[in-house]
Amino acid sequence: MIFRPLAIDTQTKARCGELQFANHCIPTPVFMPVGTQGTVKTLTPGHLKEANTRIILCNAYHLCLRPGEKIVRQLGGLHKFMGWDGAIITDSGGYQIFSLTGLTKVSDNGVEFQSPVDGTRLFITPERMMEIQNEIGADIIMPFDECAPYPCEQDRASVAVKRTLKWAERCLNAHRDKRQTLFGIVQGNVFRELRIECARRLVEMNFEGYSIGGLSVGEGSFLMNEVLDYTVDYLPDDKPRYLMGVGFPVDILNAVERGIDMFDCVIPTRNGRNGCAFTSTGKVKILNSQYKEDSAPLDEICGCYTCQNFSRAYLRHLFMANEILGLSLISLHNIFYFQDLMRQIRESIAKGEFKDFKADFLLKQSD
Amino acid sequence: MIFRPLAIDTQTKARCGELQFANHCIPTPVFMPVGTQGTVKTLTPGHLKEANTRIILCNAYHLCLRPGEKIVRQLGGLHKFMGWDGAIITDSGGYQIFSLTGLTKVSDNGVEFQSPVDGTRLFITPERMMEIQNEIGADIIMPFDECAPYPCEQDRASVAVKRTLKWAERCLNAHRDKRQTLFGIVQGNVFRELRIECARRLVEMNFEGYSIGGLSVGEGSFLMNEVLDYTVDYLPDDKPRYLMGVGFPVDILNAVERGIDMFDCVIPTRNGRNGCAFTSTGKVKILNSQYKEDSAPLDEICGCYTCQNFSRAYLRHLFMANEILGLSLISLHNIFYFQDLMRQIRESIAKGEFKDFKADFLLKQSD
Numbered sequence: 001m002i003f004r005p006l007a008i009d010t011q012t013k014a015r016c017g018e019l020q021f022a023n024h025c026i027p028t029p030v031f032m033p034v035g036t037q038g039t040v041k042t043l044t045p046g047h048l049k050e051a052n053t054r055i056i057l058c059n060a061y062h063l064c065l066r067p068g069e070k071i072v073r074q075l076g077g078l079h080k081f082m083g084w085d086g087a088i089i090t091d092s093g094g095y096q097i098f099s100l101t102g103l104t105k106v107s108d109n110g111v112e113f114q115s116p117v118d119g120t121r122l123f124i125t126p127e128r129m130m131e132i133q134n135e136i137g138a139d140i141i142m143p144f145d146e147c148a149p150y151p152c153e154q155d156r157a158s159v160a161v162k163r164t165l166k167w168a169e170r171c172l173n174a175h176r177d178k179r180q181t182l183f184g185i186v187q188g189n190v191f192r193e194l195r196i197e198c199a200r201r202l203v204e205m206n207f208e209g210y211s212i213g214g215l216s217v218g219e220g221s222f223l224m225n226e227v228l229d230y231t232v233d234y235l236p237d238d239k240p241r242y243l244m245g246v247g248f249p250v251d252i253l254n255a256v257e258r259g260i261d262m263f264d265c266v267i268p269t270r271n272g273r274n275g276c277a278f279t280s281t282g283k284v285k286i287l288n289s290q291y292k293e294d295s296a297p298l299d300e301i302c303g304c305y306t307c308q309n310f311s312r313a314y315l316r317h318l319f320m321a322n323e324i325l326g327l328s329l330i331s332l333h334n335i336f337y338f339q340d341l342m343r344q345i346r347e348s349i350a351k352g353e354f355k356d357f358k359a360d361f362l363l364k365q366s367d
Numbered sequence: 368m369i370f371r372p373l374a375i376d377t378q379t380k381a382r383c384g385e386l387q388f389a390n391h392c393i394p395t396p397v398f399m400p401v402g403t404q405g406t407v408k409t410l411t412p413g414h415l416k417e418a419n420t421r422i423i424l425c426n427a428y429h430l431c432l433r434p435g436e437k438i439v440r441q442l443g444g445l446h447k448f449m450g451w452d453g454a455i456i457t458d459s460g461g462y463q464i465f466s467l468t469g470l471t472k473v474s475d476n477g478v479e480f481q482s483p484v485d486g487t488r489l490f491i492t493p494e495r496m497m498e499i500q501n502e503i504g505a506d507i508i509m510p511f512d513e514c515a516p517y518p519c520e521q522d523r524a525s526v527a528v529k530r531t532l533k534w535a536e537r538c539l540n541a542h543r544d545k546r547q548t549l550f551g552i553v554q555g556n557v558f559r560e561l562r563i564e565c566a567r568r569l570v571e572m573n574f575e576g577y578s579i580g581g582l583s584v585g586e587g588s589f590l591m592n593e594v595l596d597y598t599v600d601y602l603p604d605d606k607p608r609y610l611m612g613v614g615f616p617v618d619i620l621n622a623v624e625r626g627i628d629m630f631d632c633v634i635p636t637r638n639g640r641n642g643c644a645f646t647s648t649g650k651v652k653i654l655n656s657q658y659k660e661d662s663a664p665l666d667e668i669c670g671c672y673t674c675q676n677f678s679r680a681y682l683r684h685l686f687m688a689n690e691i692l693g694l695s696l697i698s699l700h701n702i703f704y705f706q707d708l709m710r711q712i713r714e715s716i717a718k719g720e721f722k723d724f725k726a727d728f729l730l731k732q733s734d
Contacts, residue, residue, distance in 0.1 A: 039685060039692045045676065067659070067684040075662050075680050083676035292434070295442055309412065309450035313442050317434040318406060324691055325406045 001140075001181040001208045003028075003240045003261075007350045013232060013259035016349040019240055021181050022139045024054070024087040028240065028261040029349075031252070031342045032057045032089060033269060033335050037066070038082045041269045042328040043335070045084045050305055051336040052343070054086050057264040060133045060141070061093020061124075065117045069135035077137030089140035089264075091244065092129050094185075095147045095213065106146065108163060126170040134177045142211060143171035145185040150217045157189035161198045172205055183209040183242060190223045192230055199234035209240040212260070216246045221254065228258040235259075249278065249341055250365075253358045256345055268338045272331030275319045279337070282366035284312065286330065291316045304336035305329075368507075368548040368575045370395075370607045370628075374717045380599060380626035383716040386607055388548050389506045391421070391454040395607065395628040396716075398619070398709045399424045399456060400636060400702050404433070405449045408636045409695040410702070412451045417672055418703040419710070421453050424631040427500045427508070428460020428491075432484045436502040444504030456507035456631075458611065459496050461552075462514045462580065473513065475530060493537040501544045509578060510538035512552040517584045524556035528565045539572055550576040550609060557590045559597055566601035576607040579627075583613045588621065595625040602626075616645065616708055617732075620725045623712055635705045639698030642686045646704070649733035651679065653697065658683045671703035672696075 001021040008015045019026045033040045033048065036059045040048055048056065063072055075081045078088055097104070097111055104113040110125030124132075129144035144167050148160040164187045175182045184207035188194030202210060212231055215224045228243070235241055242262035243255050252263055268278065275286040279299035284291070286298075297307035298315065306315070306329040318326030341361075348357035372384040386393045400407045400415065403426045407415055415423065430439055442448045445455055464471070464478055471480040477492035491499075496511035511534050515527040531554045542549045551574035555561030569577060579598055582591045595610070602608055609629035610622050619630055635645065642653040646666035651658070653665075664674035665682065673682070673696040685693030708728075715724035 037684075037688045037690055038681070039688075039690045042691045042695075044672070044692065044695065046672065066688055067680065071660055071680060071684075074660055075678055081678070081681050081684075083681070293438055293441055305411070305413065311442055311448070313434070313438060314405070314448050314450070317404075317438075317448075321404045321406075321433055323404055323406045324409045324694065325411065327691065328409075328411065328695070 001240075003209070003238060005237065007352070009349050009354045010352060011355050012257045014256050014345075014349050014354045015259060015261070016346040017261065019261070022087065022179065024139065026054045026087060027346055029252075029256050029342055029345055030055060030262050031338045032262065032264040033338075034264055034266045035082070036062050038063055038072075038078065040331075040335070041273065042324070042331045043269075045082070045086075047305075047328070047332050048084070048086070048335065051332055052339040053335060055089060055139075056084065056086065057089050057091060058136075058138065059093045059096065060090040060129065060136055061096050063090075063136055064093075064132045065115050069132045073135040073137065079137070087140070088138040090133050090136055090138040090142065091264075092133065092142045092144045094142075094145045095245070097124065098147050098149075108166065110144075126167040127174040130171050130174040130176070134175075134180065138180065140181045140183060140209070141175075142183055143168045143185055145187055145213060147187060147214045147217075148189050150189060150214070150219050152189055154189075154191050154194070157187075157191055157194055161188050161194045165198060165201050168202060168205060168207075172207075181208045183207055183211045185211040185213045185244070186231055186235075187214045188227075188231075189214055190219050190227055195227055195231045196234050199231055203234065203236060207239070209242060210235045211242040211244050213244045215243065216251065221251060224251070225254050225258065228255055228260065232259040249338070250362065252341070253345070253361065256349075257354070257358065268334035269331045272334040273327045275326070275330060277330050277337075278334050281364060286312060286316045286319055286326075298330070298333050299337070302333065302337065302340070304333050306333040306336075368607075370576070370605060372604065374719070376716050376721045377719060378722050379624045381623050381712075381716050381721045382626060382628070383713040384628065386628070389454065389546065391506065393421045393454060394713055396619075396623050396709055396712055397422060397629050398705045399629065399631040400705075401631055401633045402449070403429050405430055405439070405445065407702070408640065409691070409698050410636075412449070412453075414672075414695070414699050415451070415453070415702065418699055419706040420702060422456060422506075423451065423453065424456050424458060425503075425505065426460045426463065427457040427496065427503055427505075428463050430457075430503055431460075431499045432482055436499045440502040440504065446504070454507070455505040457500050457503055457505040457509065458631075459500065459509045459511045461509075461512045462612070464491065465514050465516075475533065477511075493534040494541040497538050497541040497543075501542075501547065505547065507548045507550060507576070508542075509550055510535045510552055512554055512580060514554060514581045514584075515556050517556060517581070517586050519556055521556075521558050521561070524554075524558055524561055528555050528561045532565060532568050535569060535572060535574075539574075548575045550574055550578045552578040552580045552611070553598055553602075554581045555594075555598075556581055557586050557594055559594075562594055562598045563601055566598055570601065570603060574606070576609060577602045578609040578611050580611045582610065583618065588618060591618070592621050592625065595622055595627065599626040616705070617729065619708070620712070620728065623716075624721070624725065635701035636698045639701040640694045642693070642697060644697050644704075645701050648731060653679060653683045653686055653693075665697070665700050666704070669700065669704065669707070671700045673700040673703075
């Protein structure tokens with residue numbers, strides 16, 4: 001993987017660039033829609049392309065549970081399996097495994113837990129997680145990490161960081177298919193020294209990119225921004241930085257400002273399925289009765305399929321009538337909106353106007 | 368509306384032709400996917416076009432309940448409302464109203480019933496139904512009719528036919544917007560003399576097309592074919608004939624053979640959402656474990672988006688994982704399949720080979 005920074009903002013740490021890997025060349029900062037189970041919910045790959053999506057995130061843990069990584073490999077790997085010729089990153093699913101309720105046993109060796117799909121006991125080690133992700137065949141893969149909950153005592157967070165570092169090393173050693181790019185994941189909760197230690201140690205291991213995990217888990221944007229402020233300084237400039245699971249447009253803007261290049265989040269699709277659309281003037285909650293006879297599109301200045309073809313009144317009707325098309329159309333719009341936001345962010349950085357763009361963007365949001 | 372028969376089969380009553388109305392010219396026999404509530408379930412208008420759909424059926428009764436015909440009109444009429452520039456036919460929804468459980472009062476004047484959406488008491492007369500359909504603005508509209516249940520005594524069916532005829536006349540008189548084509552609906556259950564009387568009287572009223580209603584309601588294909596055999600003979604050759612709510616491919620073939628030009632049915636979309644795909648070799652029930660690792664498309668010889676991009680194993684995974692994309696992809700395939708069947712039917716009639724095509728088609732179905 002080659003990361004080529006093309007412009008660096010003079011007033012902030014924001015940067016735009018290009019990420020080259022496999023047969024992909026992806027402009028950054030980039031937003032990656034989430035396709036946990038091998039599908040970005042309600043949307044076809046065609047829809048994703050229309051919404052200017054270049055890379056999506058899937059979840060190795062979920063795909064291992066169902067349909068099983070062996071089936072994905074047999075069917076030609078995840079790209080072919082899901083009919084997506086753009087890039088794919090898989091998260092290991094450590095976060096999901098550590099969030100499971102029930103009998104989960106964590107040791108330095110790995111994690112034993114119960115499959116929520118069929119109840120079988122499973123044991124996942126860092127080596128096994130690399131094997132799973134190698135079989136699935138995404139372009140970028142993540143090591144198995146331990147994500148401590150929030151809030152959490154520093155001692156507990158420290159144990160998770162130590163384990164995450166040991167596992168990162170084991171993942172590096174177990175990583176066979178060099179066509180796949182392996183990132184390191186910085187953990188450490190909201191503790192400065194833990195974050196810095198974790199970042200330093202990972203950088204020594206020399207990963208091809210660095211993820212920042214364990215944020216956006218309830219700590220709030222003030223603490224998240226603080227963690228980003230100091231963590232990014234310990235990551236190399238010539239490698240991409242990926243803030244996992246973030247977020248709302250304002251979170252993305254704050255993180256870009258602090259030097260983040262890659263984002264993934266369920267927000268555009270999950271909110272879309274709940275009838276909440278992001279627009280240039282703020283959120284539109286489509287079930288509100290004010291849209292009952294509203295002939296305007298979700299967003300007057302949006303070029304997406306939904307806004308080019310359908311009124312708020314029609315979308316509201318679809319939601320009122322429990323019609324699935326409504327879920328797809330607002331999800332599609334939201335993905336388009338996020339991708340368009342990223343395009344504007346990149347352009348503003350290239351022009352040296354990121355600060356103004358951000359201020360202007362936030363000003364236009366009515367909510 | 369102009370109906371131009373282009374070829375008539377020499378061995379059967381099958382015919383292919385063109386239906387010209389508004390700005391549409393639609394080859395027949397034609398299949399019309401069902402978009403009851405102003406959306407063909409799970410599919411975008413773009414998907415419908417991709418699947419070679421030229422005309423869809425919506426339901427005036429459902430649209431009157433929600434969002435209300437006035438809102439549809441305010442939003443520019445149904446085509447604009449749902450972003451569909453193909454043709455639209457609205458059924459009145461008589462069948463749905465007469466199928467309601469609860470306190471429904473039928474008199475010669477009209478039907479009083481309770482809205483299943485909000486519980487209000489509604490009263491619909493033939494005149495009101497024309498007003499509703501005029502507001503909704505489909506290209507082809509249906510009169511308000513009484514559909515007797517099956518099985519049913521001849522006396523009861525006779526009352527329904529008399530009422531249907533009186534209401535047909537009232538609809539003709541109440542029909543204002545001559546840009547909309549009004550059909551007559553032949554009722555009469557499975558009683559030969561009732562069907563013939565109903566057809567004769569409707570033809571005297573000189574409608575622009577004739578629907579055959581009250582079939583495919585449990586009478587079975589033997590009785591349905593029998594009714595079609597004699598009913599079609601009493602309908603004029605220069606007007607289109609529409610068999611309402613039918614059906615499976617074999618039903619369509621049987622009805623085309625008997626001189627039917629137009630069909631609508633929920634089967635391709637409903638079965639699609641249940642994971643049942645129609646293919647050139649019979650049905651594929653995607654949840655069957657035999658498809659777990661099947662890298663083949665639903666149908667090897669199908670050119671639809673789903674078959675061009677996805678394996679049975681992937682589609683099965685989507686259904687197992689409750690992913691909405693699965694519903695859309697199989698619905699899309701099924702609509703494409705039905706439209707392709709209609710194309711083949713039309714071509715076989717034009718070539719004088721309908722009988723052979725039908726025999727060959729049925730032979731290839733493994734189930």
